[in-house]
Amino acid sequence: MIELKNIDFKETFAVRYPVLRRGKPIESCFFEGDDLNSTVHFGLYYNTKLAGVVSVFKNKNSIFSAENQFQIRGMAVLQEHQGKKFGKQLLIKSEEYVLTQKSDLIWFNAREIAVPFYQNFCYQIAGDAFEIKEVGMHFIMFKYLKN
Secondary structure, X not given: OEEEXXXXXXXXXHHHHHHHOOOOOHHHHOOOOOOOOOOEEEEEEEOOEEEEEEEEEEOOOXXXXXXXXXXXXXXXXXXXXXXXXXXXXXXXXXXXXXXXXXXXXXXXXXXXXXXXXXXOOOOEEEEEEEEEOOOEEEEEEEEXXXX
């Protein structure tokens, strides 16, 4: 059984750490803005256990002209659950949330290895690759959502 629900930012660490921050201090799982009222965190539960997470931040990137923008951060699915389309469900949940906020622009910094996944859902690359220190190469990706 799969359930998607709002969670507290601290609950995301159980998935962020092994997938995105392994070998780094647990404090690195906290992202600036995690604790803001304008940020939401979704957890995907599989058989009542947390298997995936995504956070959606109200955050403007100056390369886009839209006033009301949202950024996905920390999307991750535990390794033993990858390939089960949980990432797709987290992405859809994020898009649905952004639409409820009267926005149609969602963007994020995608790890190079994840670019093909996002392209499968019509996300596009904006600009050139860049490196995030101690994390690796990334691309800004975005999508204008349809209401």
